[in-house]
Amino acid sequence: MSYGVVLAPDDAQAVLAAMDDKSKRIVRENLNKLADNPYPRPVQKVAIEENHVRRD
Structure with a gap:
């Protein structure tokens, strides 16, 4: 989902000012990730089941 x-x-500043510390930290970390890699690929889930690898 995206x-x-x-x-x-100005709106962004108001939204950040209203956030708690944990939410601000999460936003900051995610923005730093995007700064490093602006077009990230989706994470691929891999399940290993008895000698078989299933990719979801």
Whole structure:
């Protein structure tokens, strides 16, 4: 699932000011990940079942 949100700089500041510390940390970490890799590939789930590898 993905979605996009575009905020004007003033709106973004207001949203950040209203967040608790944990939410601010999560946003900061995710923005840093995007700065390092702006087009990340989805994480592929791999399940190993009795000599078989299943990719979801």
